[in-house]
Amino acid sequence: MLFAGIRASRRNGANGSAKGQLIGGPAPDFDLQTLDGKNVKLSDYRGKAVLLNFWATYCGPCKIEMPWFVELQNEYGPQGFQIVGVAMDDASTEEIAKFAKDMNVNYPILLGKEAVGQSYGGVSVLPTTFFVGRDGKLMAREFGLQSRSVFVDHIKQAMNQGSRVQAQK
């Protein structure tokens, strides 16, 4: 109930503010390193629906969402869905890796950069989660901890968005 109230004031889906004008446009591409030093671009996932989760090791609410993300990756991954975590953290790579291992994370964790956060309108709240359709367009954004059902709804929409594009390929 408490979450519902907080969410109501924080929800910022397709109809956002000035920063929310990102929504509906192409998701800004980035090139970030994974915990094991590989480079990953968002555009590498073109054709898949992507949940892009900005988080940090110090963020308690982020920790609540992560087990859901593990389940959602297992459930929807085979249907062309990918979760990507971006750690906006001052902690060392080793600490972030340990945290991710402790949380049994089964999706890539990238080492975030301020510039990437800025390209997404500034990430001043953690967690902040974006949903990217199969066509590479940003379709929604959520600030703060959300209920699992909110993620499921957005994931389903993201998987449908741009599905024609995928079908034509």
Next chain:
Amino acid sequence: MKTFLASVVLLVCVCAAAQDDIGPQGPAVKMAPAPLLTAVQGKSASVPLSFRVANGYHINSNKPKSEYLIPTVLKVEATTDIIIGGTTYPDGQDMSFAFAPDEKLNVYTGDFNVDVLVRPLRSVQPGKYVVRGTLKYQACDNSACYPPKQLPISFDVKIAKAPPPPRANPAQSPHAHQ
């Protein structure tokens, strides 16, 4: 009537805009003006710095329970003539939050004080000095966290002249035993 309607429209717009503002409006932690600390040359003195965490937010105490949490730390810049003898933090409160009801975090909420011990050198010139520093904290509310912040702090120290050292007992007059 038109003015009234325009005011209502403006108010609605302002409220809508405010709803899109995310996170603390301004810093989640503010410092109250510090009392003037009077210290004597060469003697230690302590000043309590009072901080207030905005309603609805919490920050980690100086000794949070998890290695991943960022402690609240006051860093005071040393000056040439005034030594910082140490900082004393209050105990945090063990609290649970809606995002993790089974977990206790050790946090500061509302008002808390950090005591700073200063010791002016005996050689420091009497007068007023400003001591500066930063309070590093990381705030969260019930459903989100915010990147670590550094709050600039300062307080004034008035250095008073040390009383002259007591004189050695004068040699007893040879007449005293008469």
